[in-house]
Amino acid sequence: METIFITGASSGIGKAAAKLFQSKGWNVIATMRNPEKETELTQLENVTVLPLDVTNVEQIKSTTAKAISLGTIDVVLNNAGYALFGAMEAFSNEQIERQISTNLLGTLYVTQAFIPHFRAKKSGLFINVTSIAGLLAHPFSNVYHATKWALEGWSESLSIELAPFNIGVKTVSPSGTKSNFFNVAEIASFPAYDQAIQKMLGGFNLNTEPEQIAEVIYEAATDQKDKLRYLAGENAKKAYGRRLEIGAEAFRKETKAFFLKLLNT
Structure with missing residues (x-):
């Protein structure tokens, strides 16, 4: 039975x-950051819930070690992240650093922690959930884009x-997904830009179900193809196309x- 580790x-x-x-x-x-609040996954057979805040480097090390102690890991799904919206001049240093620490550095450090395990067993797969925002750009998502474009490269x-x-x-790379995306997003207010934002x-258009993205992730995990990028959702495919x-x-x-044109309507 294969094992996947998910952030x-x-x-x-x-x-x-x-x-x-x-x-x-x-x-x-x-x-997840607060496993004590999880009530659904804990009821499923063959699911282990562990604490992990990807901005905490020491916890990355300890949780990775705990996961490996449970048995061989075959796939690591780097999914943790959130969106920061707003004008560049509106962001505080803390907002920028937290966005980079979560979306980019968290993925780098989790991956780094698992590489020795994969190298020792001479197999393994990292799947990184980036975004269509890692392949093209819109205004007021600039730091978010920076993290996602960085992950792609x-x-x-x-x-x-x-x-x-x-x-x-x-x-x-998912399209906008129906989830709590905007609920957990951080929006920096700045009067000169607020109406435009x-x-x-x-x-x-957040019309793609998370289950649709999960199906693409499963395809990437199991198709045995030497393929780097998987677009998920019709809007992502259309925009990148x-x-x-x-x-x-x-x-x-x-x-x-x-x-x-949008600003003038």
């Missing part, structure tokens, strides 16, 4: 993935670096024109 499993994509893999006969180690590099040890690296956020069709610079200009 950010308390809700949304992480919880949907935990439930799907469990239903497929996998052992699941589901991690880092994942590509690591997929080559770890190849001699038969360790795979893949990314899953609200218009932009109001146009986000458009960028590829007309080119990155033309797509940027098209997005800017849409944004300026």
